[in-house]
Amino acid sequence: EAGVAQSPRYKIIEKRQSVAFWCNPISGHATLYWYQQILGQGPKLLIQFQNNGVVDDSQLPKDRFSAERLKGVDSTLKIQPAKLEDSAVYLCASTTGLDGGNTIYFGEGSWLTVV
């Protein structure tokens, strides 16, 4: 079974530029998450989707971050304009549904460096 796919794997941009990350969850997984992991810290949830609807985006900095999952399958996370403190790994994760016993699987992450 294919895992959670993310791209690009690495990205370096200058501050105030924009960047987009793409995620394709495991086939059939209705729930999709985006996490941000700053070096030396645990991942922090940014946004959670159930199919094409947002379940929780309370920790998403909406002035610069946006995410969409228009067809309920793959998803895009965008940052515009980027700040130095956005340098982090952006992790996508997915699971079959909202039941607490359904395992959440993570992708390898997209590494962002803002200079």
Next chain:
Amino acid sequence: DAKTTQPPSMDCAEGRAANLPCNHSTISGNEYVYWYRQIHSQGPQYIIHGLKNNETNEMASLIITEDRKSSTLILPHATLRDTAVYYCIVRAILTGGGNKLTFGTGTQLKVEL
């Protein structure tokens, strides 16, 4: 969200069992305990999860106390490749119907020869 408390670091000799403790005293009755590990530059890898009963799979065993306020992850025969940061997480149920994993800082396990 129910908070978890883990020791920041632990050492283990290769071939021996690694026992990683976790406290989650504010866990609610319908919240699961999950364990993930993360090796540098990789995404978190699922290990095991449980609700009330002890669980075992090909990677590890999870022992949850009867009052559910703490748990222990057991790697029965640790190898050098088990060196990683291990996260104990209580899967929180959101008021809007969703749920999420809230990561702490985890335990850095170092397996040595």
